[in-house]
Amino acid sequence: MSIQAHALSDIEPIYLRSEYKVNPVIDIENPRLSWELISKEYNQIQVAYQIIVASSPELIEQNKADVWDSGKVLSNSTNQIEYKGNKLESARKYYWRVRSWDKSKKAGKWSKIATWEMGLFYKAEWKADWIGFNLDSLNRNTDYHLPPAPYFRKETELKKTIKSARLYITSLGLHEFYINGKRIGQDYFIPGWTDYNKRVYYQVYDVTNKLLEGKNAFGAVLSYGWYAGYLGYALLVKSPQVRAFYGDTPLLKAQIIVEYQNGEKETITTDGTWKTIDGPLRESDILNGETYDARMEWKGWNMSSFDDREWKSAKVYPDNKGRKLQVYPGNPV
Structure with missing residues (x-):
């Protein structure tokens, strides 16, 4: 599904991590995803987020989520968000990004692309x-x-x-x-x-x-x-x-x-x-x-x-x- 991003806010997720690491290899079936936020506006907060995960860089660049789309989640959480998408496969690389909504309920732009790679489950x-x-x-x-x-x-x-x-x-x-x-x-x-x-x-x-x-x-x-x-x-x-x-x-x-x-x-x-x-x-x-x-x-x-x-x-x-x-x-x- 193609997701149109309208960057009306300058709130931006950075420092994306999977299981506390940047672009790691992991063997966790439901990895926990985290990020930090930057904005030029004082006292800015996140009121919602959306995570998308894709199986290829081509798909994630188009904001197409064929592995998981969290949808818009009303939450200020930015740490240890558990993956809840399709079953992950061993020895497979996954691509993800996230966007946030600010205190005025305006969406920010999508983050840069991050990855995690699966080890061998079994x-x-x-x-x-x-x-x-x-x-x-x-x-x-x-x-x-x-x-x-x-x-x-x-x-x-x-x-x-x-x-x-x-x-x-x-x-x-x-x-x-x-x-x-x-x-x-x-x-x-x-x-x-x-x-x-x-x-x-x-x-x-x-x-x-x-x-x-x-x-x-x-x-x-x-x-x-x-x-x-x-x-x-x-x-x-x-x-x-x-x-x-x-x-x-x-x-x-x-x-x-x-x-x-x-x-x-x-x-x-x-x-x-x-x-x-x-x-x-x-x-x-x-x-x-x-x-x-x-x-x-x-x-x-x-x-x-x-x-x-x-x-x-x-x-x-x-x-x-x-x-x-x-x-x-x-x-x-």
């Missing part, structure tokens, strides 16, 4: 395996147990023109991920600390411009983090298990969903075909720091055509079926 949508490589036997520290960090790699050929691609990634421990030699994301200490027995957080990245038509190389480095490293919290709760509080081997779970221009999709996942080995990161621990031996670097290990014949096959580990996978709720570090 655990069954994760096709990737948990993979790992136990390197406990290579510990050389006589005071603490600090084994090397495992490295992982995989090459895949994409034979069609790429339209879009998303990386969904998590780990039990900490990780850095690479595509064709480029690190993905700028955040650290990901996926974030949680009670790994109940849930594990994941991140989503747009990697469309990182992939190539042809050969692609994927790489990852795992560290022990809060999951398998030394944990101050263990001392706080007086646990005799100070290291490997949740598990002894860091694990990686990642999948790249590629959509081609012809509409076909392909998913690259972590599984037993990935290769792994130890490398220059000889010790890696949140409390005890890192030891890096540059002599053991694998030059070009995260690029295509690297000779990985010395590398071993990654081990697939069973999933904890009761553990949830959730989008990281905080801001990146």
